[in-house]
Amino acid sequence: MSDADLNLFEKKLKAKRKPDIRAALSSDDSLPSIQELLAVGALRGVLHAMLDEYPTTLAEDLRTLASGSEHMAVAATATRDGLTFGEAGTGGGRDDGSGDDASSGGGGGGGSGSGGGGDDGGDGGGSGKRDAQSEGGASESVSKAVDVARRRMATILRSSEKTILHKALRHLDWRICFQIKSLLNSMMLQHRFFRVEGERAWLNQLIRRQSVIDERQERCERAIERLHAASLGSGHVNAAMHAQTVAAIFLILAGHDEHPLAGCAAFIPAASPLVGDHSNSHVVPVLKPSILKRDKQEAARGALSYLAFWEEKMTLWNAYLLGQWGVAKGMNIEAASSIQREAEQILKEWACSVPTSPALSSIAAFAPLIELGAGTGLWASELRVRGVDIIAFSQKTSAGESRAPFVLEGGPEVLDSGKHDERTLVLMWPDTEGVGDYGAKCLRRYKGGILVLVGEWHDRTYTGHGKSFSPEFQGLVHSHFTLVDEQRLPNWPLLFDTLRIWKRNQMMQLVTPEHRQQSD
Numbered sequence: 001m002s003d004a005d006l007n008l009f010e011k012k013l014k015a016k017r018k019p020d021i022r023a024a025l026s027s028d029d030s031l032p033s034i035q036e037l038l039a040v041g042a043l044r045g046v047l048h049a050m051l052d053e054y055p056t057t058l059a060e061d062l063r064t065l066a067s068g069s070e071h072m073a074v075a076a077t078a079t080r081d082g083l084t085f086g087e088a089g090t091g092g093g094r095d096d097g098s099g100d101d102a103s104s105g106g107g108g109g110g111g112s113g114s115g116g117g118g119d120d121g122g123d124g125g126g127s128g129k130r131d132a133q134s135e136g137g138a139s140e141s142v143s144k145a146v147d148v149a150r151r152r153m154a155t156i157l158r159s160s161e162k163t164i165l166h167k168a169l170r171h172l173d174w175r176i177c178f179q180i181k182s183l184l185n186s187m188m189l190q191h192r193f194f195r196v197e198g199e200r201a202w203l204n205q206l207i208r209r210q211s212v213i214d215e216r217q218e219r220c221e222r223a224i225e226r227l228h229a230a231s232l233g234s235g236h237v238n239a240a241m242h243a244q245t246v247a248a249i250f251l252i253l254a255g256h257d258e259h260p261l262a263g264c265a266a267f268i269p270a271a272s273p274l275v276g277d278h279s280n281s282h283v284v285p286v287l288k289p290s291i292l293k294r295d296k297q298e299a300a301r302g303a304l305s306y307l308a309f310w311e312e313k314m315t316l317w318n319a320y321l322l323g324q325w326g327v328a329k330g331m332n333i334e335a336a337s338s339i340q341r342e343a344e345q346i347l348k349e350w351a352c353s354v355p356t357s358p359a360l361s362s363i364a365a366f367a368p369l370i371e372l373g374a375g376t377g378l379w380a381s382e383l384r385v386r387g388v389d390i391i392a393f394s395q396k397t398s399a400g401e402s403r404a405p406f407v408l409e410g411g412p413e414v415l416d417s418g419k420h421d422e423r424t425l426v427l428m429w430p431d432t433e434g435v436g437d438y439g440a441k442c443l444r445r446y447k448g449g450i451l452v453l454v455g456e457w458h459d460r461t462y463t464g465h466g467k468s469f470s471p472e473f474q475g476l477v478h479s480h481f482t483l484v485d486e487q488r489l490p491n492w493p494l495l496f497d498t499l500r501i502w503k504r505n506q507m508m509q510l511v512t513p514e515h516r517q518q519s520d
Contacts (some may be wrong), residue, residue: 033186034223034326037179041230044172048231051165054158058166061159065152169234176232177271180241183326184248185273190329191252199255209330216328224323228315233268233289239311240267240289243490246318248274249325250493253336256462261496284460285498287488291356298357303385306378310354310490313346317493343492351378352429352468353454353497354490362487362499363426364388366450371426372412372442377404379428379454390426412438415445428454429497431470439473451481451502454489460496468497480505 056064194202213220232241247265251257257274266272267289292311294304317339324331352375360382363369367389374380374392381404383390393410394403414420425446430439434456443451455468465471481502489497 032326033179033182034323037176037183037326038223038226038230040172040175040179041232042226044169044176045229045231047165047169047172048234051162051169054162056158058159058162061155061162064155065159173233174270176241177268180232180245180271180322181273183322184245184252186329187249187325188252188257188273191255191257195255203333206330206333209328210332212328213324213330213332220324220327223327224319227323227326228319236292237268237289239292239315241271242318243311243314244268244272244287245322246314247491247493248272249318249321249331250336250340251462253331254462254494256494259462261460261462265491265496285486285488291358291488292490293357295357301385303382304355304357306350307354307356307490309350310492313343340493347492349376351376352495353379354492355379355382356489359454359487359489359499360386362485362501363452366424366452366501368423369426369452370414370420370423371428372410372414373427373430373438374403374407375428376402377407379426380404380407391420391423412441412445415442415447418447421447423448424450424452426452426454427469429468430455431468431473434465434467434470436470437472439469440476443473443476449504451477451504453477453500453502455497456495457498457500460498462494462496467495477502 190205191202194205232238244266248257248262251259251262251265251274256262261284262274263269263272264284264287266274267287292307294307298304299308321331321336321339355378360379364383364386369383369388369390371380371390371392372394374394377392377394380390380392384406392404392407393414394407395409395411425442425448427439427442430442431437453469456466457469458465458471458474460466465474469477481504483500484503485499485501487499489499491497
């Protein structure tokens with residue numbers, strides 16, 4: 001299918017849909033989505049850099065202005081007293097800004113009429129000194145008042161500039177959301193059009209479009225480079241925007257764009273065309289960009305390095321795939337497959353789920369902890385850095401896999417002694433691909449009351465019953481525990497792992513020791 005055919009097809013689809021008046025008024029059809037996205041992203045980066053150059057934030061300036069109102073009232077009073085001070089003395093007024101006016105009244109001994117003579121002159125001299133001192137104090141008060149007023153005016157001007165920049169950034173953010181959604185929507189519509197011809201019809205179309213990518217290689221490379229450097233949002237919002245876009249691309253590629261959970265993969269729903277139906281499932285917690293935050297102390301000590309690595313990868317992958325689509329309306333299928341294989345390898349070498357500061361804080365609240373199947377010990381390491389009491393066990397690692405030195409060798413059998421019953425049991429992806437009985441063995445031996453589970457679940461996955469826990473394990477949990485908390489986590493493409501905390505319905509063993517021996 002040629003460019004002309006694709007454009008004609010998209011125009012027909014748009015004609016069938018209800019027109020979006022706001023989009024029609026705000027969009028510029030002469031500027032392709034990818035070009036505007038790159039331009040707006042670059043401009044946003046410049047404006048954001050301008051904001052960063054200020055020594056204070058807009059919020060700090062507004063607080064300063066609010067708290068400074070009382071000081072300004074005092075300064076105004078000082079200024080007023082200084083300007084009218086001469087009226088209170090005997091030496092004449094200062095309203096016109098001139099010096100002492102002898103004709104206005106008896107000042108010193110040289111006064112005319114009945115005011116002049118010996119002792120009266122002495123008293124007049126003393127009064128003059130007092131007037132001079134008072135005038136000096138008034139002058140100092142005026143100077144301070146002027147200084148306060150100047151600083152306030154500077155703060156007002158600075159806050160006005162920042163307000164303008166913030167308003168401009170908000171408009172640019174809206175345009176970025178609009179264009180990303182437009183690009184993904186064109187991808188989704190093309191996929192649905194070809195899907196009626198068969199499951200591989202769209203993949204075959206993308207393979208054919210590879211020749212167009214090759215022809216426009218230089219343009220694609222420039223778009224990829226600029227998109228990678230562009231600012232799609234402030235701070236963690238930028239990473240969130242890249243992550244949700246590459247997640248949407250892989251959902252479309254896998255044919256999950258109409259899955260009930262597809263819309264839940266978005267940090268910023270306004271930038272995603274994917275929607276979902278949650279009527280038959282529990283309410284899914286909202287995925288917020290704030291979970292990606294890392295404070296300066298965490299960054300300085302290298303904490304949450306896996307989260308930073310995840311952000312880098314998602315940004316790179318999104319720039320590569322979305323850049324190609326924007327320029328050539330195609331994607332390198334081999335590259336997309338390579339990205340998926342790389343993600344799978346990362347899961348093996350690092351961890352299946354990405355820890356965040358809110359998730360770690362929630363887990364820490366249930367310390368002391370015992371983690372079985374800890375793998376490399378990445379999550380346990382993050383918890384230990386925070387001073388959390390946790391012991392971690394893992395069975396023999398595969399070739400080339402390394403684990404933290406504090407991770408002990410052991411499996412479900414470590415629970416047999418009962419000495420860890422007071423600890424909260426932590427399990428993360430115990431059953432690879434959702435197959436096996438490792439998780440069930442751990443649960444049958446555990447006599448404690450709290451479970452911390454990280455991974456996919458039967459209602460939190462795009463395929464089957466999830467890739468983290470076996471159906472047997474999930475059944476045991478639902479039978480004997482109640483869900484008390486759930487939190488979203490950053491996900492690798494095509495995964496939907498969450499943090500879930502469960503509390504036992506009643507303090508009792510799931511099975512007898514005899515059953516445990518039979519299950520082994």
